[in-house]
Amino acid sequence: MLVMDGRAAPGRRSWNLRIGLTSRCNIRCRYCLPDGRQDVVVQPTLAELTAVLQAAHEVGIRRVHYTGGEPTVRRDFLAVLRAAQEIGFAQQIVTTNGYRLHRIIEEAIDSGLTRAIVSLDTLDETQNKFLTRAKFLKDTIQSVERAVALLPTLTKISSVTMRSTLKELPKFVRWAADLNSRGQAGRLAIKLNQFFPSNPAQLSGEGEEFWKTEFASEEMILEALSSVGELKPIERTSVEGDNPSYNYYEIGDTGVMVAVLAMFSWGYPCGGCHKLRISPQGLATVCIGQQDPPVIWGMNYEEKLATFKRLTDYRESDQFEKDFRDRVHYRAQLGELRFDSVVGPEKDIVEFRDILARHQEERGRAAVAADGVSEQ
Numbered sequence: 001m002l003v004m005d006g007r008a009a010p011g012r013r014s015w016n017l018r019i020g021l022t023s024r025c026n027i028r029c030r031y032c033l034p035d036g037r038q039d040v041v042v043q044p045t046l047a048e049l050t051a052v053l054q055a056a057h058e059v060g061i062r063r064v065h066y067t068g069g070e071p072t073v074r075r076d077f078l079a080v081l082r083a084a085q086e087i088g089f090a091q092q093i094v095t096t097n098g099y100r101l102h103r104i105i106e107e108a109i110d111s112g113l114t115r116a117i118v119s120l121d122t123l124d125e126t127q128n129k130f131l132t133r134a135k136f137l138k139d140t141i142q143s144v145e146r147a148v149a150l151l152p153t154l155t156k157i158s159s160v161t162m163r164s165t166l167k168e169l170p171k172f173v174r175w176a177a178d179l180n181s182r183g184q185a186g187r188l189a190i191k192l193n194q195f196f197p198s199n200p201a202q203l204s205g206e207g208e209e210f211w212k213t214e215f216a217s218e219e220m221i222l223e224a225l226s227s228v229g230e231l232k233p234i235e236r237t238s239v240e241g242d243n244p245s246y247n248y249y250e251i252g253d254t255g256v257m258v259a260v261l262a263m264f265s266w267g268y269p270c271g272g273c274h275k276l277r278i279s280p281q282g283l284a285t286v287c288i289g290q291q292d293p294p295v296i297w298g299m300n301y302e303e304k305l306a307t308f309k310r311l312t313d314y315r316e317s318d319q320f321e322k323d324f325r326d327r328v329h330y331r332a333q334l335g336e337l338r339f340d341s342v343v344g345p346e347k348d349i350v351e352f353r354d355i356l357a358r359h360q361e362e363r364g365r366a367a368v369a370a371d372g373v374s375e376q
């Protein structure tokens with residue numbers, strides 16, 4: 001039987017702690033980071049992390065989600081899990097590109113890991129190499145399969161859905177159906193994230209070009225999915241896990257759950273999350289729209305605790321609703337909360353909408369011109 005999340009202490013709303021363990025990533029996905037060396041890598045010490053975990057636990061949070069960069073590049077990743085386990089976290093989740101997870105998964109589970117979300121956009125080796133500028137598709141696949149085999153929870157593939165990968169959706173669903181039919185500890189679900197722009201890569205000309213060419217609308221995603229089977233909507237509350245904004249479907253008679261998050265098409269609605277986010281450089285936020293977040297690293301334990309209490313109480317208050325009444329789940333430079341300060345001009349939502357509209361007009365004109373030529 002699958003284990004559902006027991007996220008919060010009694011009397012406490014379902015708060016999650018989401019920590020970026022490092023700004024370092026061992027790959028350079030085209031839609032995420034620009035190619036080349038990451039000049040600055042920031043990551044907290046194990047002692048800082050332990051204090052943050054302790055303070056978050058003291059304010060009632062029982063679920064921690066590790067992100068990065070790539071969290072498993074930390075040599076002491078297992079020690080972080082053990083620290084959270086000793087403190088008493090009921091749920092420990094990692095989002096990973098899967099290059100290392102399969103090698104350490106038994107120890108990770110012994111150390112308290114309860115769930116894995118593995119980023120994987122394509123099952124095609126050539127396309128994978130192109131998108132990630134790396135070569136470890138086999139490792140990623142192995143990590144997904146080991147997670148489903150060993151973790152009695154819902155492992156998820158997290159996929160950035162692009163025009164060029166839509167045709168692979170049936171393959172993803174068949175793979176999940178096959179794994180789910182083996183009677184193993186867990187099951188596999190698929191999360192499809194619309195390719196929306198807010199990563200460091202889109203601040204470069206090359207990255208912007210890539211985004212507008214590869215962007216797929218919600219209609220395109222749903223159409224590609226429905227080629228596998230009827231899309232049967234599932235109650236959001238019946239699925240364990242993360243972002244409250246996803247629309248979940250069961251696909252035909254495969255039994256496979258697929259989540260669609262089309263934030264760009266939807267205008268980045270607030271999903272009402274209750275997440276205390278700590279970036280690799282220690283910025284603590286309760287909403288990604290928050291300006292001038294406090295820096296947690298370097299504070300003593302009492303200061304950390306007081307900051308977490310202040311932030312989580314603020315998120316629960318009417319004042320937060322007043323201050324962030326028109327909030328959207330968009331930050332022009334989201335990369336600064338995930339990697340480090342991002343060099344390049346901010347681009348707001350409107351600007352990206354205009355870029356896409358111009359691109360689609362050009363595409364339409366080019367298609368009409370091509371039709372004209374073929375009719376001659």
Ligand code: SF4
Pocket residue numbers: 269270271272273274275286287288289327328329330
């Ligand atoms: S807008 Fe803020 S509160 Fe709403 S889902 Fe995003 S981060 Fe959470």
